[in-house]
Amino acid sequence: MDLVLGAGIVGVSTALYLQQYGRNVALLDINGIGKGTSFGNAGLIEKTDLLPRVFPRNLGEILYYATNKDPRFHYHLFDLIKLAPWLMQYWHKSNPKNVEKIANYISPLFLQSLDEHKILAKKAGANRLLRANGWLHLSRKPQDLIAAMKIVERARMANLSVSILNGEQIAKSEPLLKEKFTWGIHWHDSASIIDPAQYTKKLYDLFIKQGGAMIEGDARNLLEVKNGWALKSNIGNIFAKNAIVALGPHSGIICKYFGYKIPLAFKRGYHMEYGYKEKSKIKIPIIDADNGFVLAPMKNAIRLTTAVEFANIDSKPTPKQLLKVEPIAHSILDMGERKQKNIWLGARPATSDMMPVIGRAPKHNRLWFNFAHAHHGLTLAPISAKLLAQLMVEGKTEIDISAFCASRFS
Ligand SMILES: Cc1cc2nc3c(=O)[nH]c(=O)nc-3n(C[C@H](O)[C@H](O)[C@H](O)COP(=O)(O)OP(=O)(O)OC[C@H]3O[C@@H](n4cnc5c(N)ncnc54)[C@H](O)[C@@H]3O)c2cc1C
Numbered sequence: 001m002d003l004v005l006g007a008g009i010v011g012v013s014t015a016l017y018l019q020q021y022g023r024n025v026a027l028l029d030i031n032g033i034g035k036g037t038s039f040g041n042a043g044l045i046e047k048t049d050l051l052p053r054v055f056p057r058n059l060g061e062i063l064y065y066a067t068n069k070d071p072r073f074h075y076h077l078f079d080l081i082k083l084a085p086w087l088m089q090y091w092h093k094s095n096p097k098n099v100e101k102i103a104n105y106i107s108p109l110f111l112q113s114l115d116e117h118k119i120l121a122k123k124a125g126a127n128r129l130l131r132a133n134g135w136l137h138l139s140r141k142p143q144d145l146i147a148a149m150k151i152v153e154r155a156r157m158a159n160l161s162v163s164i165l166n167g168e169q170i171a172k173s174e175p176l177l178k179e180k181f182t183w184g185i186h187w188h189d190s191a192s193i194i195d196p197a198q199y200t201k202k203l204y205d206l207f208i209k210q211g212g213a214m215i216e217g218d219a220r221n222l223l224e225v226k227n228g229w230a231l232k233s234n235i236g237n238i239f240a241k242n243a244i245v246a247l248g249p250h251s252g253i254i255c256k257y258f259g260y261k262i263p264l265a266f267k268r269g270y271h272m273e274y275g276y277k278e279k280s281k282i283k284i285p286i287i288d289a290d291n292g293f294v295l296a297p298m299k300n301a302i303r304l305t306t307a308v309e310f311a312n313i314d315s316k317p318t319p320k321q322l323l324k325v326e327p328i329a330h331s332i333l334d335m336g337e338r339k340q341k342n343i344w345l346g347a348r349p350a351t352s353d354m355m356p357v358i359g360r361a362p363k364h365n366r367l368w369f370n371f372a373h374a375h376h377g378l379t380l381a382p383i384s385a386k387l388l389a390q391l392m393v394e395g396k397t398e399i400d401i402s403a404f405c406a407s408r409f410s
Pocket residue numbers: 005006007008009010011028029030031032033034035036037038039040041042043044045046217218219220246247248249250267268269270271305306345346347348349371372373374375376377378379380
């Protein structure tokens with residue numbers, strides 16, 4: 001049996017693909033299905049981000065973000081001390097030459113991401129949760145179009161369908177928007193999920209239907225034994241030949257325990273949902289690029305998600321970004337009242353070199369990694385799961401994933 005640690009979208013997808021490649025698989029989670037970061041994301045399947053999200057290189061920009069006033073970026077001052085080496089590496093890896101290299105490694109995964117989602121969604125009967133009509137990136141700042149065009153050009157070179165819209169075209173495409181934007185990008189080839197929690201659950205149901213097992217337990221109890229792994233769980237001691245770490249932001253703890261120091265940090269983000277009114281039914285998710293938030297039309301509500309907050313995973317929630325952008329969101333769209341009592345907080349697990357960790361654990365033959373998908377865990381879950389399953393079962397993959405091996409940090 002193979003044991004997948006973590007039942008978020010990445011773990012569940014990994015379990016499904018391992019089953020597809022003929023393995024007997026169990027999923028383990030301490031907290032049920034899809035209740036971690038996978039619960040609260042914006043639902044975007046971004047077949048767009050062919051360039052990694054870099055650390056600013058310009059001193060003026062860095063100093064501006066350091067004021068902690070921009071809603072696109074927030075940090076906890078005391079956590080920064082611990083985070084400083086990670087941030088230095090992030091800055092260093094964000095040099096243009098390296099960014100090009102990373103983009104070449106990661107782009108094939110993005111380009112195949114939606115196809116894999118469609119295959120899984122169809123099998124799991126989750127088609128109606130997948131809306132394949134893209135999303136809109138919107139801005140009021142003409143000067144920012146130049147930088148955005150770099151991403152557009154790369155996407156067009158990869159044959160992605162992209163439209164640049166002016167203010168009138170945006171208003172025509174989403175007539176319910178109350179504010180007039182200056183320019184926008186419609187990413188036609190992307191998609192979105194209208195209920196991320198239910199989507200993970202649907203994929204999980206398929207896994208169970210195909211003979212998979214779900215175990216409640218703590219991955220921190222994993223022990224290496226002869227020919228595999230043992231773990232104490234709700235059903236007693238279990239034994240697995242292979243263990244796969246897919247614990248999202250909690251993956252670092254297990255890795256450290258087995259001697260791997262992965263430079264992981266947490267790009268935290270918040271969400272709140274608002275009631276639908278007749279005038280809030282936008283057709284596709286929109287990103288207010290100037291303020292770094294997404295308004296995503298979900299199944300039963302409009303979900304607002306925020307950009308990046310650098311803080312330890314367990315530091316106190318400080319939803320300042322959400323409070324800052326909430327009135328802006330209301331001025332863009334006629335939304336109803338808040339639907340949740342509490343503001344949701346999640347942590348995007350990110351490496352300092354902007355690439356996920358996928359592959360065999362360098363010092364253990366039967367330990368495998370699939371985590372650190374940062375901003376794109378939902379997008380990349382099925383394709384990274386498929387590639388890891390190929391590596392584990394066939395020893396080779398249809399896309400080269402050697403750059404994502406944890407050995408790059410040793
Ligand atoms: C605000 C926000 C918006 C986002 N928007 C998008 C988006 O639009 N598109 C996109 O592609 N990505 C988005 N993301 C990122 C995406 O949500 C994550 O990358 C993804 O959900 C990570 O999935 P995962 O399965 O790796 O981790 P998780 O969903 O966190 O799953 C990890 C699992 O491990 C379990 N676990 C933890 N510790 C233990 C333990 N000790 N023992 C057993 N189990 C344990 C947890 O209970 C959890 O179920 C967003 C993230 C945030 C925060």
